[in-house]
Amino acid sequence: MEDINFWIGIIATMAFAVTGVLAIADRGVDIFGVLVLGLITAIGGGTIRDIILEAPPFWAENQIYVWLALGASVLTFFAESFFTQPQIYRWMLYIDGFGAALFAIQGADKAWGMDFGLPVAPVILGVITAIGGGLLRDILAGRKTLLMSHELYAIPVTLGCCAYVLVLNFIPQYAIEGSVLCMLGIFGLRAAAIYWDLRVPKMFITKTR
Amino acid sequence: MEDINFWIGIIATMAFAVTGVLAIADRGVDIFGVLVLGLITAIGGGTIRDIILEAPPFWAENQIYVWLALGASVLTFFAESFFTQPQIYRWMLYIDGFGAALFAIQGADKAWGMDFGLPVAPVILGVITAIGGGLLRDILAGRKTLLMSHELYAIPVTLGCCAYVLVLNFIPQYAIEGSVLCMLGIFGLRAAAIYWDLRVPKMFITKTR
Amino acid sequence: MEDINFWIGIIATMAFAVTGVLAIADRGVDIFGVLVLGLITAIGGGTIRDIILEAPPFWAENQIYVWLALGASVLTFFAESFFTQPQIYRWMLYIDGFGAALFAIQGADKAWGMDFGLPVAPVILGVITAIGGGLLRDILAGRKTLLMSHELYAIPVTLGCCAYVLVLNFIPQYAIEGSVLCMLGIFGLRAAAIYWDLRVPKMFITKTR
Numbered sequence: 209m210e211d212i213n214f215w216i217g218i219i220a221t222m223a224f225a226v227t228g229v230l231a232i233a234d235r236g237v238d239i240f241g242v243l244v245l246g247l248i249t250a251i252g253g254g255t256i257r258d259i260i261l262e263a264p265p266f267w268a269e270n271q272i273y274v275w276l277a278l279g280a281s282v283l284t285f286f287a288e289s290f291f292t293q294p295q296i297y298r299w300m301l302y303i304d305g306f307g308a309a310l311f312a313i314q315g316a317d318k319a320w321g322m323d324f325g326l327p328v329a330p331v332i333l334g335v336i337t338a339i340g341g342g343l344l345r346d347i348l349a350g351r352k353t354l355l356m357s358h359e360l361y362a363i364p365v366t367l368g369c370c371a372y373v374l375v376l377n378f379i380p381q382y383a384i385e386g387s388v389l390c391m392l393g394i395f396g397l398r399a400a401a402i403y404w405d406l407r408v409p410k411m412f413i414t415k416t417r
Numbered sequence: 418m419e420d421i422n423f424w425i426g427i428i429a430t431m432a433f434a435v436t437g438v439l440a441i442a443d444r445g446v447d448i449f450g451v452l453v454l455g456l457i458t459a460i461g462g463g464t465i466r467d468i469i470l471e472a473p474p475f476w477a478e479n480q481i482y483v484w485l486a487l488g489a490s491v492l493t494f495f496a497e498s499f500f501t502q503p504q505i506y507r508w509m510l511y512i513d514g515f516g517a518a519l520f521a522i523q524g525a526d527k528a529w530g531m532d533f534g535l536p537v538a539p540v541i542l543g544v545i546t547a548i549g550g551g552l553l554r555d556i557l558a559g560r561k562t563l564l565m566s567h568e569l570y571a572i573p574v575t576l577g578c579c580a581y582v583l584v585l586n587f588i589p590q591y592a593i594e595g596s597v598l599c600m601l602g603i604f605g606l607r608a609a610a611i612y613w614d615l616r617v618p619k620m621f622i623t624k625t626r
Numbered sequence: 627m628e629d630i631n632f633w634i635g636i637i638a639t640m641a642f643a644v645t646g647v648l649a650i651a652d653r654g655v656d657i658f659g660v661l662v663l664g665l666i667t668a669i670g671g672g673t674i675r676d677i678i679l680e681a682p683p684f685w686a687e688n689q690i691y692v693w694l695a696l697g698a699s700v701l702t703f704f705a706e707s708f709f710t711q712p713q714i715y716r717w718m719l720y721i722d723g724f725g726a727a728l729f730a731i732q733g734a735d736k737a738w739g740m741d742f743g744l745p746v747a748p749v750i751l752g753v754i755t756a757i758g759g760g761l762l763r764d765i766l767a768g769r770k771t772l773l774m775s776h777e778l779y780a781i782p783v784t785l786g787c788c789a790y791v792l793v794l795n796f797i798p799q800y801a802i803e804g805s806v807l808c809m810l811g812i813f814g815l816r817a818a819a820i821y822w823d824l825r826v827p828k829m830f831i832t833k834t835r
């Protein structure tokens with residue numbers, strides 16, 4: 209289990225770095241900006257979580273995440289035309305969605321394991337782990353953030369974290385099964401949103417003036 | 418006293434969430450964005466303060482603040498047309514100003530009580546508590562921040578925190594009276610600014626080029 | 627040595643505040659905004675570093691940095707026309723580059739001394755110390771950040787931090803000489819970039835679409 213978790217985390221980190229760089233590549237960013245923004249997309253969310261948890265940042269303990277994020281960012285810089293092929297890019301979006309699902313549940317789990325602000329804080333911290341890095345990247349790159357788009361990205365993440373916290377609270381003996389199911393639930397919703405290009409319905413959006 | 422403080426804090430939290438959501442509602446934000454931005458406006462400043470103080474975030478210990486901020490945000494989403502009535506909105510601005518006054522003094526007080534970087538840090542942390550959440554919201558929503566407006570909002574807050582730190586330093590036996598007076602002073606200045614639509618005088622603004 | 631370090635730090639802090647204020651002065655910022663943005667430019671990077679290191683912020687222990695940054699910011703506000711003279715401004719840029727070099731090596735050194743996430747984290751934290759304050763300022767002021775410009779600012783800083791970490795790792799007996807050399811190397815590259823108006827070569831920049 210631990211092992212699978214580790215390998216999924218590795219893949220998710222790289223996918224976050226790749227999609228993170230692709231998101232800002234059309235703005236004329238230099239190689240340093242690419243490295244920083246790719247790194248922040250990949251490890252920024254977990255870093256904010258750890259700061260709020262008053263824990264040392266996870267990448268200070270296991271630096272493999274930093275190396276992989278930097279490596280994936282450089283690779284994306286030099287192989288941009290490969291990753292922007294529609295077919296490949298679509299694959300990246302699915303892997304990114306899978307990464308978000310994993311990071312969200314891992315984040316909620318870490319907060320729950322530290323007995324931190326139960327039951328609300330684990331949900332908040334799971335969501336931050338999944339989307340915090342992308343928010344930081346968008347702010348630093350001067351892009352509209354996810355919060356102002358109407359993508360179905362954060363909502364599946366939030367629902368999944370809520371469900372996982374309910375599992376941990378009411379049927380803790382099924383924590384492992386629950387974590388897998390919640391992850392799959394998040395990924396399923398996100399994959400459906402990518403596949404059918406679903407967005408937040410208009411009735412849940414404030415009117416622009 | 419404790420009790421009054423608690424209830425004022427409750428009201429201020431909700432007012433911050435309401436004005437926080439109203440500030441970005443005209444940009445077409447979905448319900449998730451509304452929840453996050455309302456929550457961040459209400460608890461973001463105190464969270465930054467607690468991170469700098471190396472204290473656990475206040476909302477992890479008492480989750481009522483999170484629930485109220487989320488509740489007020491949802492309510493504002495669905496009852497936007499109620500809150501944007503000029504008369505009601507004006508009331509909200511006054512309550513928001515009152516909340517800022519309370520949060521500022523509470524923030525300065527918390528830093529002082531922890532003996533943290535006296536005497537400068539309590540002023541800085543009081544100001545952060547009052548305006549930090551709004552700054553985060555504006556950054557995430559891609560809005561011009563308070564720092565770039567010429568509103569008389571942060572200046573009363575800063576003066577009030579300075580005055581309170583002087584009280585704590587020179588006449589600590591009047592700490593309670595002083596805190597009430599500083600709060601009223603901040604609120605008075607802010608209310609005057611709302612009522613007469615006062616702004617920072619031109620001579621204190623750099624020339625645009 | 628300690629003493630020299632302290633005085634260089636003092637000068638660098640003030641230079642950061644001055645250049646920080648000048649960078650946003652053309653946008654019509656009021657005196658409060660000037661104070662906050664000057665302060666954040668000067669002490670923001672070190673504050674982020676200390677938060678990640680779970681150390682108390684350096685300015686809570688020695689408040690001289692806050693006073694100097696505020697003083698330099700007010701001074702810049704009232705004497706803007708002095709500092710914007712081409713000759714003086716150029717001097718400020720050099721001093722700012724020198725400050726960045728010093729802050730970077732100090733930041734890397736602090737992380738290394740705390741045995742924090744060796745060997746990757748000291749590089750990251752050195753870079754954050756040097757450029758974090760400017761990034762925060764630009765975000766709060768709604769300006770394009772350094773990451774999206776093609777200035778040769780962060781790259782010398784990063785190379786210098788990498789070199790310093792190599793020194794600390796392989797020839798720790800030359801730590802002092804190494805720190806001076808790395809600082810001079812960063813400053814040399816930055817000064818060359820200012821003098822010849824060098825920028826990141828086009829081949830290291832993604833294509834805008």
